Amino acid sequence: MQHPVPLDQRKQQILKAVVADYTRTGVPVGSASLAVHLATWSSATIRNELATLSEVGYLIQPHTSAGRVPSDLGYRYYVDFLMDEEDVPQAVRRQVDPFFAMLPTGVEDILEIAATALAQAADAVSLVTAPRALGVRVKHLDLVKLNDVQALLVLVLEGNLVRQQALRLTSPTDQSVLSGIAAGLNAVVVGLNAAGMSRLPESIGDHAALERDLLTQIIAFMTVCDAQQDTLILHDGVRNLLHQPEFGDVELLQQVIEVVEEERMLAALISAADLDHGIQIMIGRESGMAGLSRCSLVLTTYRAGAERRGTIGVLGSTRMAYAQVGPRVRYVAQRVGRAVGRALS
């Protein structure tokens, strides 16, 4: 991001008022309507200021005789320097909290609930990724015979994530033998992650070739799991976009829905986000995604325990109420973190 043009006190106040007005009404805002809010100056003075704000690129005029609309850059300035975040109102808290009052065991269930809750709380499309823990650890494993050449691996990971995968068997093997191997492996691998397990196969002698082969396959599968973890993206609330005037244009809507349904694009976007600083707001073209030129993303992480973290956030119109959305995303993130942490036991 390039250095923002500095603004004096009055210009800041006016820019802030433009953003507030436009967010509320969705209509380009003119000097007259600003003059009633900012009674200190006349409409003519404000007009002059608006002209310079347009010159430096913070405001845009849709056409000559229209009011001003904040540009992406204008929103950026607003978000970085002017915005006063609002508390999450009681009404919203009371809407969100019940979702987390039920206590499902599976992390996936919690995430699905979180997506619904956030979509409702922020009146936008919600996005949630599964909690990523680099090198998630094994809590328990089991092997179930499928047929002569395949066995099903059932892995219980930290956070009660359950993963299954078919493993190939080099020779027909009874369920009782598989159970024995599973018990043996459990004694060794519990509490280890993929990296921690990588040396284990070497220590198994030739007398247990099958066991070693299975362990190798298990490690490979866990490595894949690690890599895949944040390609899973849940979303909800596309309907919330539809009652916004800017999406009355079906063209625009189409582009946005295409991006949302094509999870890969979102995954790329989310993994590109820099979430070390609490919350990341991507405004309009900042996302670099053509279809989202009129949309903004507000993303944050949720933490469950010290290590596990996932991403949660919303996708909405550039015109969204940033001062409200940010706190609400954080609020839900905190609830999700707590719920996932609880599920982790």
Add this chain to the structure above:
Amino acid sequence: MQHPVPLDQRKQQILKAVVADYTRTGVPVGSASLAVHLATWSSATIRNELATLSEVGYLIQPHTSAGRVPSDLGYRYYVDFLMDEEDVPQAVRRQVDPFFAMLPTGVEDILEIAATALAQAADAVSLVTAPRALGVRVKHLDLVKLNDVQALLVLVLEGNLVRQQALRLTSPTDQSVLSGIAAGLNAVVVGLNAAGMSRLPESIGDHAALERDLLTQIIAFMTVCDAQQDTLILHDGVRNLLHQPEFGDVELLQQVIEVVEEERMLAALISAADLDHGIQIMIGRESGMAGLSRCSLVLTTYRAGAERRGTIGVLGSTRMAYAQVGPRVRYVAQRVGRAVGRALS
């Protein structure tokens, strides 16, 4: 459905031509354009026939000087008596088949792939429910200690469906004890469904109260699973609606998306469908769902093995090409059935 008004040969031919034209163009079709297709009669003759077809309710005139559009009833007559189903073109087969070339283990993965494939093949919103088998049988179970008051039940069901659920422990129990109980239960319950298991707890004496308690909870959970099975509905392809002219109206789009995102409504609809006769087509208001008055559903079952069946189908505009969509839904259903059956081993 009430008795349809019978039509003579010529009226049938004209109705069929109206449906074909309107499906292709999306514009109300007039007597002149029909006269070039049906060169046997003049536009005036056709006009007379159109008038009577309107009278009996098979056609609708948007306004006095517009052409005719098929009514729900008109489509119903077309679908029941006039439609010649088209073969699934090679191009579409080549588009669908690769999806099923990959072989994921989990049934859920297959369903997700199927949703994507069908949405593409039918150019509409696809809907897929999990395969329902009344009284699904247990293949394997395992118990993992979570903490002093909870244990995680991992159930592997027929078809390699894995389900997990936290169970309450009446007293602190070691993992080794839980593993012993799991082994004991496995010897008894494998191959049984919820109903088959219902008598078992009585036969366990007081010396194994914990085991009996856990078994009771497992049975309860399986019963819930049975009931929930077809509330899981995957969908894909909302974007396909957007390039259709009839959904240029955002109002309409909003209603449809609301129904699709609110899975409960779809679940009600699908479970109300009568799928014993191969394929069910619900046209417009026939679905009884207000938001879907301009949409049609084409649903069928897929079978994996003798007992398991799920529902798969599409939701699209009433104006969809029924002659193409039906066969394509069946084609994908057949592929899904085969894939799920294979995953079932």
Add this chain to the structure above:
DNA sequence: CCTTAGCACTCAACCCTGACGAGTGCTAAA
């Protein structure tokens, strides 16, 4: 009796026009 050419009629869609008004930029005075 059925078919069809001809014709008057209807009505949405389109384009043009002028009035309106919201909003601007500029200028000159306070």
Add this chain to the structure above:
DNA sequence: TTTAGCACTCGTCAGGGTTGAGTGCTAAGG
């Protein structure tokens, strides 16, 4: 430096005329 005043721009909206697709009816012809 601020602000009142004013000319100007331009999108929006309503009215009105034209166009053209499509109809229903009628009367003539097979």
